[in-house]
Amino acid sequence: xxxxxxxxxxxxxxxxxxxxxxxxxxxxxxxxxxxxxxxxxxxxxxxxxxxxxxxxxxxxxxxxxxxxxxxxxxxxxxxxxxxxxxxxxxxxxxxxxxxxxxxxxxxxxxxxxxxxxxxxxxxxxxxxxxxxxxxxxxxxxxxxxxxxxxxxxxxxxxxxxxxxxxxxxxxxxxxxxxxxxxxxxxxxx
Numbered sequence: 001x002x003x004x005x006x007x008x009x010x011x012x013x014x015x016x017x018x019x020x021x022x023x024x025x026x027x028x029x030x031x032x033x034x035x036x037x038x039x040x041x042x043x044x045x046x047x048x049x050x051x052x053x054x055x056x057x058x059x060x061x062x063x064x065x066x067x068x069x070x071x072x073x074x075x076x077x078x079x080x081x082x083x084x085x086x087x088x089x090x091x092x093x094x095x096x097x098x099x100x101x102x103x104x105x106x107x108x109x110x111x112x113x114x115x116x117x118x119x120x121x122x123x124x125x126x127x128x129x130x131x132x133x134x135x136x137x138x139x140x141x142x143x144x145x146x147x148x149x150x151x152x153x154x155x156x157x158x159x160x161x162x163x164x165x166x167x168x169x170x171x172x173x174x175x176x177x178x179x180x181x182x183x184x185x186x187x188x189x
Contacts, residue, residue: 008036016040016075039116043086044073044162046104046170047096047123052146054170055094055126056163059139069142069152070160071167073118086121092132094141099125104169109161120166146171 008022018038023031047055056069074089076082083101090096104120131141144152149167152158158167 011035035113037114037116039114040076040078041082041115041117041119042073042075043082043089044071044118044120044166045086045090045098045123046071046120046166047090047094047098047126048170049126049143053143054146054149054167055096056142056144056149056158057093057139058142068160069144069158070163071120072141073162082119083121086119086123090123091129093139095129095131096123096126097129098123099127104166107165118162120162122166122170 008020010018010020012019016039020036020038022034022036024034026032049055055072057072058067058069060067072090072093074085074092076085086101087098090098100123102122102124104122106117106119108114109116109118149158150171153164153167158164
């Protein structure tokens, strides 16, 4: 496959993402059209109040036309440090501030069509404060115990990908990664 790819074209520019048409040269040398959503990436935060309680939000999502449970999360602003994004989003959506942050993992949410990379942080030593929810967001923070979370996952009520990744790691005792620097520079080592 050639290292040189044909140029891409922006088909739609939105506030948070772009839809682009690009071409991929196949092994045979043939040019194949691809449509991709270019997204700046984001964060999800696992706020742990105690060894047994986590703060989730119950948020209305118009794409699925229902309320869902998910982690506090948000989109990275252009040029913003990813950890700053996490701190900002935790305050905006829950009002909590964290005294300790631990990087857990990063993943591409749907690499077949989307460039979005989500970084997950665990937030501990939480202190309550005022939230600053954006006008268009319909959400409510919820404090849930481990047993409640397990039941919500088993019933399918927690079905958001980023939330499942973090909660299953937390429930399974998978420790946060030690490779924060390479993750924040864009690698998925």
